[in-house]
Amino acid sequence: MAEEGVKLFGTWASPFSRRIEVALKLKGVEYEYIEENLTNKSPALLNYNPVHKQIPVLVHNGKPVAESFVIMEYIDETWKHNPILPADPYERAMARFWAKYIDEKFWPAAKKVLVTKGEEQKGVIDEIQQQMKNLEGELKEKKFFGGESFGFLDIAANIIIWLVVAQEALGMEILNEEKLPILHGWLQRLLNDAVFKECVPPKERHLDFFKVKFGSSIASK
Amino acid sequence: MASGSVANQEGKVMLLGFWCSPFVKRVEWALKFKGVEYDYVEEDLTNKSTLLLTSNPIHKKVPVLIHNGNPIVESLVIIEYIDETWKQNPILPQDPYERAMARFWANFIEQKVTEPARDALLSQGEQQEKKVKEIKEAMEVVEGEAKAKLNDKTIFFGGENGVGYVDIVLGWTCNWMETVEEVGGFKVLDPESQPQFHKWMANFREVPFIKPTLGPKEKLVEYFRMVRQACLGLVANK
Numbered sequence A: 001m002a003e004e005g006v007k008l009f010g011t012w013a014s015p016f017s018r019r020i021e022v023a024l025k026l027k028g029v030e031y032e033y034i035e036e037n038l039t040n041k042s043p044a045l046l047n048y049n050p051v052h053k054q055i056p057v058l059v060h061n062g063k064p065v066a067e068s069f070v071i072m073e074y075i076d077e078t079w080k081h082n083p084i085l086p087a088d089p090y091e092r093a094m095a096r097f098w099a100k101y102i103d104e105k106f107w108p109a110a111k112k113v114l115v116t117k118g119e120e121q122k123g124v125i126d127e128i129q130q131q132m133k134n135l136e137g138e139l140k141e142k143k144f145f146g147g148e149s150f151g152f153l154d155i156a157a158n159i160i161i162w163l164v165v166a167q168e169a170l171g172m173e174i175l176n177e178e179k180l181p182i183l184h185g186w187l188q189r190l191l192n193d194a195v196f197k198e199c200v201p202p203k204e205r206h207l208d209f210f211k212v213k214f215g216s217s218i219a220s221k
Numbered sequence B: 001m002a003s004g005s006v007a008n009q010e011g012k013v014m015l016l017g018f019w020c021s022p023f024v025k026r027v028e029w030a031l032k033f034k035g036v037e038y039d040y041v042e043e044d045l046t047n048k049s050t051l052l053l054t055s056n057p058i059h060k061k062v063p064v065l066i067h068n069g070n071p072i073v074e075s076l077v078i079i080e081y082i083d084e085t086w087k088q089n090p091i092l093p094q095d096p097y098e099r100a101m102a103r104f105w106a107n108f109i110e111q112k113v114t115e116p117a118r119d120a121l122l123s124q125g126e127q128q129e130k131k132v133k134e135i136k137e138a139m140e141v142v143e144g145e146a147k148a149k150l151n152d153k154t155i156f157f158g159g160e161n162g163v164g165y166v167d168i169v170l171g172w173t174c175n176w177m178e179t180v181e182e183v184g185g186f187k188v189l190d191p192e193s194q195p196q197f198h199k200w201m202a203n204f205r206e207v208p209f210i211k212p213t214l215g216p217k218e219k220l221v222e223y224f225r226m227v228r229q230a231c232l233g234l235v236a237n238k
Helices: A015-027 A043-048 A068-078 A089-113 A118-139 A152-156 A159-170 A181-192 A203-217 B022-034 B050-055 B075-085 B096-121 B125-149 B165-174 B176-184 B195-206 B217-236
Strands: A006-010 A032-035 A057-060 A063-066 B013-017 B039-042 B064-067 B070-073
Touching (some): A015 A152, A015 A159, A063 A068, A068 A089, A089 B075, A118 A181, A159 A203, B013 B022, B013 B050, B022 B165, B070 B075, B096 B165, B096 B176, B165 B176, B165 B195
Parallel strands (some): A006 A032, B013 B039
Antiparallel strands (some): A006 A057, B013 B064, B064 B070
């Protein structure tokens, strides 16, 4: 007999895992959440994602789906109310393009900024700020990337929240109102959204996470 | 002709490409599969056109699909756009779970086969060895999938619909992988340990709209040899 219902394997501090929580909550889908310990992965996780052995994994009626954007599209196509992707194919292509940009360009740079120092770090910060300016070009005067309400690209851009917490924890200055006013405004709106704000790591615990993991590798300016 | 391939300005489809790019080729396969008429513009990548630079300011790369004056970039994004805009001959499956599986495997191919292959082409020594190992491991997984999904009746990953998304994304291996092996000086293809994958390649090469697009290997080898030498030369001169 196939398992019924929805399960999400994730970790509290993973932006990829939190993306799925946003999507499920937006759709009002009930799910069982399983917190994984990535240093001791459960047999269930290894069984459901044998190729990558990573979170997040969504299991729906016993069938696993892995990779955050693949899961988000699956959720959008399975539960059709409160759409995450826009209806128009060109708008969808734009959302997918920028989401890929975030994972392929922004995410590696954001990780790199935490482990570099001095001139090299400054170079990475410049790179990230340019990437965020590019994102501002896509946002323009809209309330969210998705328009009046947040959508696929807003959820994908959740990594920016992680960067903002990291910069506070480690005393860096990357995203601020002066340098990136459009993105800054977007961020405030996102963090005030009733659904979205439930799906970010608790602030104090998240600050501690960055301090403990990366604190010693950041040189003072 | 299939509906949607109109000749007037409004429906105009243009593809900015480069003759030996497997990413461009994928997009052409998707367009041909759907019977969509398009204008092809060959770019000189050493002297990129204003149209290319304004259509893809972020990456400045081909392929770029321009439809109704709107540019779409990144081959996988373009293919999904094509599938959603022209509904005949679906490329992705209909069922959401099957679609998720197709997307998952497309991503796997890109991250574990395509990108390391490009890296292996442009590197040498230990760095290249590392990439070759990655590709070989990935090919084991691909062979496993081929064994699980394909048989005498189902010869493509698209299943009963014939060629599908995964076939189109993996298709570059049919022509370019041997080129990359020859130019890079390594081997990842092995008919003995990859029998199902080799069967799939043989079948893919024979697909009527694919076959004429698989250009002469000698030209590809010549071009990629030049690219490799230029790249390694840059590294050596640093």
